[in-house]
Amino acid sequence: MTAQQTGSTPPLRINSSFDSGNIRVEAIDGTTATLSIHKDHESDFFQWFHFRAAAPAGTRLTLRITGLAQSAYPDGWPGYAACVSEDRERWGRAASRYDPGVDGGTLTIDYTLVGDAAWFAYFAPYSQERHHDLVAQAAACEGVSVRQLGESLDGRPIDCLELGSGDKPVWLIARQHPGETMAEWWMEGALDMLTDPTNAHALRAACRFYIVPNMNPDGAFRGHLRTNARGINLNREWHEPQADRAPEVLCVRNRMDQTGVAFAMDVHGDEAIPAVFLAGFEGIPSIKDTQLALFRRYRDTLAIRTPDFQTRLGYPEARPGKANLSMATAQIAERYGAVAMTLEMPFKDNDDLPDTAQGWSPERSMQLARDCLATLAEMVGDI
Ligand code: ZN
Numbered sequence: 001m002t003a004q005q006t007g008s009t010p011p012l013r014i015n016s017s018f019d020s021g022n023i024r025v026e027a028i029d030g031t032t033a034t035l036s037i038h039k040d041h042e043s044d045f046f047q048w049f050h051f052r053a054a055a056p057a058g059t060r061l062t063l064r065i066t067g068l069a070q071s072a073y074p075d076g077w078p079g080y081a082a083c084v085s086e087d088r089e090r091w092g093r094a095a096s097r098y099d100p101g102v103d104g105g106t107l108t109i110d111y112t113l114v115g116d117a118a119w120f121a122y123f124a125p126y127s128q129e130r131h132h133d134l135v136a137q138a139a140a141c142e143g144v145s146v147r148q149l150g151e152s153l154d155g156r157p158i159d160c161l162e163l164g165s166g167d168k169p170v171w172l173i174a175r176q177h178p179g180e181t182m183a184e185w186w187m188e189g190a191l192d193m194l195t196d197p198t199n200a201h202a203l204r205a206a207c208r209f210y211i212v213p214n215m216n217p218d219g220a221f222r223g224h225l226r227t228n229a230r231g232i233n234l235n236r237e238w239h240e241p242q243a244d245r246a247p248e249v250l251c252v253r254n255r256m257d258q259t260g261v262a263f264a265m266d267v268h269g270d271e272a273i274p275a276v277f278l279a280g281f282e283g284i285p286s287i288k289d290t291q292l293a294l295f296r297r298y299r300d301t302l303a304i305r306t307p308d309f310q311t312r313l314g315y316p317e318a319r320p321g322k323a324n325l326s327m328a329t330a331q332i333a334e335r336y337g338a339v340a341m342t343l344e345m346p347f348k349d350n351d352d353l354p355d356t357a358q359g360w361s362p363e364r365s366m367q368l369a370r371d372c373l374a375t376l377a378e379m380v381g382d383i
Contacts, residue, residue, distance in 0.1 A: 009056065016051040019127045020181075022223030023051035023065075031055065032062040034103075037071065040224040042231030045072045047271060048179030048223055050121040053113075060112045063120065068098070069105030072225055076271030080348050081359060082109045083121045091124035093359050123269065123347055124362045126175075126184040128156075128221050131214050134188055135159050141195040143204070149212070150251025153229040156217035158251050163194060166206040168383060170376070171256060171264040171338075173212040176234040176249075176328065177226045178219030180269035182345045182365040187213040187267065189366025193373055203373060206380045210259060215248050235266075236324075238331035253331075261336040263376065263383050266328045270344040274351040275313040276368065278302070279342040281333035283318025284325070294339045294383060301378060306371040307353050308364060314344070339383055343372065 012031055016023040026034040033053070039046045053061055068077055077100075081093035094111040111118060119125075139146045144163045151157060164170075172190060174183035194200050194209060203209075214220060218229040227233050232245050241250035270277075280295045281287070302309045323330040333340040345368065349359040358364075376383075 010054075012053065012055040012059070012061065014051055014053055016223070018052075019129070019221055020048075020050050020121075020125050020223045022049050026066065031059055033064065035063060035065045036067045037065065038223070040219065040227040040231055041222060041229060043224075043227045043233075045224070045226040045233075047071045047073060047076060048122045048225040050119070050125055050223060052117055052119050054117040055113055057113055057115050060110070061118075063109040063111070064103070065107045065109070066103035067105060068107055069100060071105070073271035074100070074105060076347060077105065077107050079274065080107070082107070083124055083359075084109075084111055084118055085124070086113075086115050086118045088119055091121075091361065092357055094120070122179060123181050123360075124185065126181040126220070128217060131159075131184065131217065131220075134184075134191065134213055135161065138191045138195055142197070144195060147255075149255050150247055152216070152218045152248050154218040154221075156221070158212065158215070158217070158248050160252070160255065161191065161211040161213070162209065163211075164204040164207045164209045166204070166208055168207045168262045168380065169210065169259045170207045171210045171212075171259075171261050171332070172267070173215055173252065173264070173328065174267040175213070175220060176215045176266065177268060178214075178216040178222075179225035181220075182269045182347075182360065182362070183267040184213050185362040185365035186343070186345070186369045187211065188362075189369030190373060192366065193370045200373065200377070203377050203380060207263075208259070210255070212252055215252065235328055236326045238328050239326045256332065256336065261332055261338040261340070263380075264329070264332045264338050264340040265372065266332075266340070266342045268342055268344050269347055271347050273313050273344070274346050274348040276309045276343070276345050276350060277311070277314035279315045279329065279344065280317070281323060281330050281340055283321060283323030284330050284334040285321055285323075286334055286337070287320075288337065291333065291337060291339060294379070295341060297379060298339065298341070298375060302372060302375045305375055306368065308350050308368055309371070310350075310352060
């Protein structure tokens with residue numbers, strides 16, 4: 001019997017009990033839901049949300065996510081539009097507005113359902129199942145091996161894909177901050193290119209790649225923004241990683257100690273800045289002119305290659321000797337003399353090249369990975 005036959009309208013329902021789900025329902029009044037976001041376990045960080053809203057097709061939903069002035073990055077909300085999908089394949093953006101003075105900071109999402117349910121997220125999710133598919137598909141390619149470097153606190157594998165016949169050790173790592181799902185979309189683009197037998201010959205011949213697509217599978221599954229199962233920010237543990245706090249970092253750094261590192265990229269997302277940018281290692285104690293020159297050449301070459309990358313917006317450089325060696329990029333540059341860098345993609349959009357339908361997206365993250373690797377190919381002989 002349908003709702004029309006009974007004369008009753010099914011109510012709006014909100015759920016988040018699934019992989020990377022995160023929302024708390026405060027109240028539902030007709031087609032308006034008032035919501036808030038759970039903090040990362042044993043931490044005060046919160047910003048990632050992911051939930052399903054179900055109501056009859058054609059319903060105009062008003063979804064109010066409140067309390068956001070206390071979120072990890074309040075500057076992430078002005079100019080931000082929530083990601084939405086009804087088929088969970090293509091993610092678009094829903095009209096959203098931020099009112100800092102309402103209910104402790106409120107993002108209001110307006111969306112009219114096409115079908116009977118829609119999924120909303122801070123960015124297009126990257127599930128644990130998709131991660132396993134990514135590893136399995138890469139492992140099936142010739143010349144690729146999977147090495148499980150260790151286990152997370154919840155017992156999930158920390159996977160490293162190795163490929164290439166060259167002697168330059170290149171490390172690519174992503175999702176230390178698990179809510180930054182664009183980082184694993186980037187990895188999918190990178191692996192797609194590196195495992196294509198008709199592509200990337202020069203890179204595979206020059207380098208040995210070590211690729212960790214998800215440094216923080218527990219935080220990813222738990223719907224965290226920034227931390228692992230114990231509420232630890234992995235990108236503040238690289239100076240002395242401990243097995244009981246950050247085994248995810250410890251096992252990766254131990255493997256790096258075995259392989260050495262010539263070039264490293266740590267892939268992230270930035271909540272506030274509507275642009276793609278790189279951060280380097282300017283403040284490390286042992287910095288060498290050649291090392292820094294190669295980083296800057298890489299950055300400037302990437303900016304010429306793609307309009308989705310720029311050098312105008314970004315983080316301030318650390319002053320000489322003031323680098324934070326608890327962070328991956330600084331530690332790797334200092335410890336191995338590597339050309340190391342942190343890549344940041346936006347949660348919002350690239351405002352130099354805006355896409356009102358999708359904003360920054362999985363598709364653009366994957367394409368950026370190809371441009372990053374092509375830039376590496378251009379200069380790998382000098383690294
Ligand atoms: Zn990050």
